[in-house]
Amino acid sequence: MTRSTRLGLMAGFLSMMFISxxxxxxxxxxxxxxxxxxxxxxxLTIVYAIQQERRTSxxxxxxxxxxxTTATAEVDDSEDFASFGELLQIGFRTYVxxxxxxxxxxxxxxxxxxxxxxxxxxxxSVEVYKSFQDFSSDTQEMIEQKIxxxxxxxxxxxxxxxxxIVMELLIGLFVAFxxxxxxxxxxxxx
Numbered sequence: 001m002t003r004s005t006r007l008g009l010m011a012g013f014l015s016m017m018f019i020s021x022x023x024x025x026x027x028x029x030x031x032x033x034x035x036x037x038x039x040x041x042x043x044l045t046i047v048y049a050i051q052q053e054r055r056t057s058x059x060x061x062x063x064x065x066x067x068x069t070t071a072t073a074e075v076d077d078s079e080d081f082a083s084f085g086e087l088l089q090i091g092f093r094t095y096v097x098x099x100x101x102x103x104x105x106x107x108x109x110x111x112x113x114x115x116x117x118x119x120x121x122x123x124x125s126v127e128v129y130k131s132f133q134d135f136s137s138d139t140q141e142m143i144e145q146k147i148x149x150x151x152x153x154x155x156x157x158x159x160x161x162x163x164x165i166v167m168e169l170l171i172g173l174f175v176a177f178x179x180x181x182x183x184x185x186x187x188x189x190x
Contacts, residue, residue: 095176
């Protein structure tokens with residue numbers, strides 16, 4: 001098992017524990033978006049995974065060892081450099097594993113363990129919808145129809161929401177991209 005897989009599993013299970021803690025304290029915390037703090041955990045895990053990959057791939061040779069080698073002997077330094085692509089792959093793999101563990105847990109929590117959470121999300125979303133919509137020119141009947149239509153939407157985590165899943169994965173790709181760009185160490189051109 002690679003380091004990025006282990007770190008992804010660890011971050012996924014830590015996010016499950018954090019979400020469980022929020023649920024036990026008060027399920028409203030999940031509705032208010034505190035579960036989004038797991039994104040910070042995922043970002044820190046990506047940075048740590050890439051940083052550890054870069055640190056372990058660098059081998060420093062002692063001067064004594066260099067003196068003992070002949071001038072014609074080739075030194076294999078292919079492992080001393082971490083390319084952008086390798087680091088991006090490590091960071092994104094870590095994020096994807098952690099995200100899907102978290103998503104599976106939240107999906108199970110909302111859809112099977114406690115479906116009343118979906119009602120909490122629906123009620124909170126309707127309140128936000130009411131506060132941001134301009135109902136000044138609508139009659140009371142029109143307002144009620146718009147709210148009823150809004151309530152018919154999907155409010156729990158769903159596999160039928162590929163746009164939401166893709167957006168989450170794009171966030172992970174962006175974080176992995178920026179971190180890999182910062183930590184890359186390419187082979188010099190000389």
